[in-house]
Amino acid sequence: MLRFISSVWWNFKEYIILILLLVISFISLSLNQNPAIKKVRAIAFGSFAASTAILSDIVNIAKVKSENERLREINAELMLQVNKLREYGVVNENLRKMIGLKDTLNYPLIPALTVSKSFTIAQGTVTLNAGADNGVKPGMPVINEKGLVGIVYATSKDFSIAKTLKNFELKLVVKDERSRVDGVLKWNGEDLVIVNVPKTYDLEPGDRIICSELSSIVSLPIPIGVVVGLQNVETGIFNSIKIKPYADFSRIENVFVIGVIESKQKNDLELNFFKR
């Protein structure tokens, strides 16, 4: 018996080791949501992110001049828009006072810089140099001057890791700003699409897409992108709506983390409504 086992081992040891390691890898797949594993991962990327921050600073120095010019131009456009919005804000404030509505639009912003990126074709993550000590928590949205970039996934003391919209795990309820139609946005490996939208819904190319208040992940009206096309138009009863995001994920550098996460109280209340 021992001789048989020894013979099998010497003849097939490469395959036995391969199968053993693959089994361990498959078991690891099921441990992704384990809290202890998440904690260890947060420590691992936090430690590594400290060193990528140094190299990233050196790389960024080379791009500062062109980035500054681009930012100056954006600043000028934003200044004009802000002036216009200020006027609208004054009118809005007066109208709200007249009908007694509560003002809810003061969101704390935590500035951050991307120190490393991990982009495969369908799983984009970025590491930010703001962590738990800066007030960042998992679930907080990440934006830049153009729109939504992603959601914070894990944090360490000084760093955090965010999954970008180009990540198949992120599914977001979004809204067409014009027609107020809701849908579910996801990344299919090639494009951002709103899936299973009934053909009777009013969505057209050029419509602005924002986060929906129905979302349990991001319920703030943050811009995401613009509708560029409809797919599956002639067959079936659903369309897929292709979205071009406002944020350029290959050039994400300076971002802000919105210091707001979904209210557990609100979610529990809504769940209790459905449990009746």
Add this chain to the structure above:
Amino acid sequence: MIRALYIFAIILFFPLLLLQSTLVPLISIVGVIPDLILILLVYFTLRMGQIHGTVLGFIYGFLLDMITGNILGSAMIAKTLSGFVTGYFYNENKLDIYFKSVVFSLIVLLSATIDSFIFSFFSSVELEKSILLRFFEQGMFPGIYTAVISLILVMFHPRRNPF
């Protein structure tokens, strides 16, 4: 000797991962980036053998998954299989032929294609896309880019064995 190679392999992993996450995205072409970690894996597998290459691939995959935020297990499976396949080319007497010719890049092409293709199954939910299309888009193109970058190692490989 093998232990020293393992230590070198782990030590070299971290600076290469640093480059992979900061500088390599700057040279992406249509979202495709080369995999420097895989080039390192192929190099050490050809030096150490199939079993050690498989184990090294497992270690690299584990470290990658822990540090970069991928699904734990995805890179482990992909890199383990790549190390195993690369191990089939292990031959102590042919190291000079491998490291000083295009053969090394061809081995990298095969391993990188397998690695990227397997990894893509954990990254995409578009199951209706044909396997052949997925193989080319998410397997072959990253593999070709990685093989081209590996030519740099072939050009600058020292004449005397550094290990």
